[in-house]
Amino acid sequence: MSQRFSAQAVLGGSALLLVAAFVVGAASGAYAISLPQLWGVLTSLGQGADKSPEHLVFLNIRLPRLVLGVAAGAGLGMAGTLMQGLFRNPLADPGLVGISSGAALAAGVTIILGAWLWPVLPRTLGSWTLVLMAFGGGLSVTLLIYGLSRSEGGTRMALMLLAGIAVNALASAGLGFLSVMATDEQLRSLQFWLLGSLGGARWSAVLLVGAAVLLSCVAARSLAAPLNAIALGEAQAALLGVDVERIKRRAIVVTAVAVGAVTATTGIIGFIGLIAPHWVRMVAGPDHRVVLPASALLGAALVLAADTVARTVMAPAELPLGVLTAFIGAPMFLWMLRHFKGRI
Amino acid sequence: MTAMPRDPMALCCAGVEVRVGAKTLLADASVHLAPGRVTAILGPNGAGKSTLLSVLAGQRAPTRGRVTLDGRPLEDHGMPALALRRALMPQESAVAFDFTAQEIVALGRYPHRRSPGRDEDAIVEEAMGLTDVSALAPRVLNTLSGGEKARAHMARALAQLWHPRPDGATRWLLLDEPTAALDLAHQHSAMRLLRAWAARGVGVVAVLHDLNLARRYADEVVVLGGASGGLMQGATAEVLQPGLIEAVWGTPCQPVTSVDGTVQYLFG
Numbered sequence: 001m002s003q004r005f006s007a008q009a010v011l012g013g014s015a016l017l018l019v020a021a022f023v024v025g026a027a028s029g030a031y032a033i034s035l036p037q038l039w040g041v042l043t044s045l046g047q048g049a050d051k052s053p054e055h056l057v058f059l060n061i062r063l064p065r066l067v068l069g070v071a072a073g074a075g076l077g078m079a080g081t082l083m084q085g086l087f088r089n090p091l092a093d094p095g096l097v098g099i100s101s102g103a104a105l106a107a108g109v110t111i112i113l114g115a116w117l118w119p120v121l122p123r124t125l126g127s128w129t130l131v132l133m134a135f136g137g138g139l140s141v142t143l144l145i146y147g148l149s150r151s152e153g154g155t156r157m158a159l160m161l162l163a164g165i166a167v168n169a170l171a172s173a174g175l176g177f178l179s180v181m182a183t184d185e186q187l188r189s190l191q192f193w194l195l196g197s198l199g200g201a202r203w204s205a206v207l208l209v210g211a212a213v214l215l216s217c218v219a220a221r222s223l224a225a226p227l228n229a230i231a232l233g234e235a236q237a238a239l240l241g242v243d244v245e246r247i248k249r250r251a252i253v254v255t256a257v258a259v260g261a262v263t264a265t266t267g268i269i270g271f272i273g274l275i276a277p278h279w280v281r282m283v284a285g286p287d288h289r290v291v292l293p294a295s296a297l298l299g300a301a302l303v304l305a306a307d308t309v310a311r312t313v314m315a316p317a318e319l320p321l322g323v324l325t326a327f328i329g330a331p332m333f334l335w336m337l338r339h340f341k342g343r344i
Numbered sequence: 345m346t347a348m349p350r351d352p353m354a355l356c357c358a359g360v361e362v363r364v365g366a367k368t369l370l371a372d373a374s375v376h377l378a379p380g381r382v383t384a385i386l387g388p389n390g391a392g393k394s395t396l397l398s399v400l401a402g403q404r405a406p407t408r409g410r411v412t413l414d415g416r417p418l419e420d421h422g423m424p425a426l427a428l429r430r431a432l433m434p435q436e437s438a439v440a441f442d443f444t445a446q447e448i449v450a451l452g453r454y455p456h457r458r459s460p461g462r463d464e465d466a467i468v469e470e471a472m473g474l475t476d477v478s479a480l481a482p483r484v485l486n487t488l489s490g491g492e493k494a495r496a497h498m499a500r501a502l503a504q505l506w507h508p509r510p511d512g513a514t515r516w517l518l519l520d521e522p523t524a525a526l527d528l529a530h531q532h533s534a535m536r537l538l539r540a541w542a543a544r545g546v547g548v549v550a551v552l553h554d555l556n557l558a559r560r561y562a563d564e565v566v567v568l569g570g571a572s573g574g575l576m577q578g579a580t581a582e583v584l585q586p587g588l589i590e591a592v593w594g595t596p597c598q599p600v601t602s603v604d605g606t607v608q609y610l611f612g
Contacts, residue, residue: 088440228447229454231440239403240504241427241455286441 010284014297018070021304025066028312031057065201067210069307070300072198072266073276075213075258077299078220080273081280081292083142085227086251087149087160090281091336093274094259097145097160098167099138100270103256103263104193105171106137111189112178131208135260141167142252193267196322198307205265212261216254217296223251224288231286269322271329272299278336352415353514354378355400355547360409362395369395373409373575375566379514379547382538384562384580386552388593391569393551394435394520400549401432401518414513427455429513431501435520435551437493439485445496446472446481452503461507471503472496474537476530490525498522498534505546517541519550523557535561556608559584567592581607 005013027033033041033054041058076094083092083099094100110133145167149160172194179190192200226247229237234244262269276299277291284290303321306328310319355377362370370392377383377400385393398404399411402418411418418426431452439448450468453460461467472478475495480488485496498519505515517538523531535557542548542563552558558565558580565583567576570592576583589597589609598610 090441225454225457228443229451231443232448232451233434233437233439235403236432236434236437238423239401239427239430239432240451241424243423281441285447286443287447 004285005283007284007287007290010280010290010294011297013283014280014294014301018297018301018304021301021308022066022070025069025304025308026058026062028308029057029062030311030315031061033058033062064203064206065198065307066304068198068201068206068265069304071206071210071213072262072269073272073300073303074296075209075216075262075299076269076272076303077276077295077297078213078217078292079255079258080299081277081288081295082220082223082227082251082255083273084277085223085230085288086248086255087146088231088233089160090278091274091333092160093271093333094138094255095268095270095273096168096333097164098141098171099145099255099259100263100268101168101171102141103134103138103260104268105174106133106260107264108175108178108190108193109133112182112186128208131212131261131264134264135256138260138263139252139256142256146248146252193263194322195320196267196269196325197310197318197320198266198303199318200265209261209265213258216258216261217293219250219254220292223247223254224292227251227288228286267322269303269325271325271333272302274336275329275332276302278332354415355411355413355516355549357396357399357406357411358409360396360399360406360411362392362399362404363407370399370406370568373399373568375400375575375577377547377549377564379516380542380545381563382535382542382548382550382561383564383566384550384552384558385566385568386555386558386584387568393568396566396568397432397518397520397549397551401430402426403432413516424455427504429505429509430516430518431504433494433497433501433517433519433522435524437497442484442486444482445477445485445488445492448485448496449477449481449499449503452500453506455504467503467506471499471506474502475499475534491527491530494522494525495530495534502541505541508545514545514547516547516549519548521551521553524553531557555584555589559608560606 023035023038027035027038031053037054038058041055044055079094083094083097084090107130110130114129145160145163148163175190175194179187182190226237226242229240229242230244230247232240238244276295280291280294280298284294306324307321310321310324313319356375358374360370360373361368373392373396375396385396387393395404399406402411402421402423405419413421446468449472452471453464453467469478472481475498477492477495477499480492480496485493488496501517501519505517509515519538523534526534531554538548538550539561552562562580564577565580567583567588570576570588576588586597586599586609589595595611599607600610602608
């Protein structure tokens with residue numbers, strides 16, 4: 001029996017980590033803000049008269065980036081938990097099985113070819129076009145992977161991961177092809193998707209992603225208890241009165257919305273959806289009513305911490321966030337593979 | 345096709361056939377099950393016992409034929425309503441993630457989560473006590489032995505059906521080879537437990553392989569896979585005769601009377 005902590009302890013601990021990561025992230029950067037200065041800025045936020053440099057830096061540069069980090073991490077952590085519950089498989093990460101790639105490819109197509117393919121669309125829908133396209137890309141991949149790897153007693157882990165390899169290869173080929181056709185300016189945007197970064201945080205985009213992730217998290221709440229029953233197998237869950245098909249549809253759509261919105265804005269930030277739920281399960285056990293919210297909190301803390309490292313460790317140069325999360329996540333995944341060796 | 349009995353409290357199927365592709369898993373099965381009794385479904389491997397059980401549970405829709413509960417088609421009841429009064433203990437159930445035995449048993453209370461009783465935790469504890477898994481409660485289910493897992497899943501099924509329905513609806517406990525992985529003592533205590541639940545009005549239907557367990561504990565038997573391909577249903581002592589056993593299982597069979605007067609069989 002593994003040592004488990006209560007739901008309150010795990011949720012409280014994750015929330016504390018998030019607050020700590022937020023404060024450290026707010027204070028550090030090219031223009032360091034000391035903690036008393038940060039306090040001063042936070043307490044005078046509503047008054048609007050303060051135009052000190054730390055106030056301007058915090059409000060216009062750091063805060064949107066922090067909020068984007070929270071939204072991205074929460075969305076990815078929550079989406080990872082949903083995927084793993086649905087696939088009944090702790091290795092189902094939105095990045096590994098290609099959902100993020102699918103969203104990124106769709107976003108890439110929109111950036112490079114959008115004006116040519118759908119001249120009217122971008123103007124009518126604005127930045128929503130990118131999010132909608134990324135959502136569509138992520139949704140298509142999720143349905144494809146689920147259809148391919150599904151079998152009687154759950155999903156076939158090996159098939160799921162192999163299908164993910166193929167989708168990731170296809171997406172990177174597609175993005176490579178697009179990069180040849182891109183103008184210099186478009187190429188810089190594309191590069192940013194390939195590596196993942198919070199650097200593009202502008203309030204308009206941040207609020208859009210934040211709203212999409214918040215909605216996804218609210219929608220995900222009602223999926224937690226049915227996902228526990230689905231751990232018994234879809235047939236047993238149906239016998240317990242779970243409308244399995246409806247839960248599946250909702251989980252897939254919620255995942256695609258969260259991953260699509262995040263990926264459209266930040267590019268591919270891998271492994272957060274794998275690591276956050278895995279760590280939460282290690283201390284809290286597998287109950288989705290705890291793992292879902294705690295993974296969202298921990299995912300947000302992880303992204304903020306990783307982004308703070310990414311933008312300070314090589315300053316003034318910035319390390320791409322996706323590169324950093326892969327450096328941490330990939331060895332972690334290999335370690336997990338060793339543990340699940342017998343079941344693949 | 346047999347006429348559909350109009351018993352208001354029965355679980356019945358008539359002329360049920362299940363086909364997957366070109367393969368017929370179950371052909372022309374008609375059974376009539378009454379609550380308050382233990383019915384054993386018997387037959388050789390591949391005779392369609394589990395298929396019949398899953399049809400009766402509403403888990404699998406028959407290709408042809410009808411299943412009724414209380415005289416109404418089973419599908420008209422709806423899965424959420426059925427989950428309040430019918431549990432199926434699976435033959436083998438791989439559970440994803442490291443849920444503990446207690447968490448798995450507690451999932452039996454899932455259908456009742458909208459109107460939980462004050463005694464939800466006590467139900468889970470008592471159900472675990474009945475199948476002797478209380479000591480395993482904090483252990484991860486996937487690390488338990490086959491027999492221990494089976495007892496945890498049986499406790500889950502009991503927890504699901506714990507209280508009589510307020511509307512008086514009959515409860516149905518369906519079990520797919522509940523004793524297959526159990527040691528001798530647990531086989532008999534499990535069968536006694538099923539008898540006790542039947543005595544409280546629950547309809548108990550169990551797929552069994554051990555004819556002696558069926559002979560000792562079942563009120564009725566349903567035998568699948570006979571020479572004619574047909575199905576036989578009737579009182580245990582009448583149906584389960586040496587001649588039938590030799591015809592269906594192809595194994596010589598010699599009845600003996602145990603000290604308590606129950607007929608048991610020696611095989612081979």
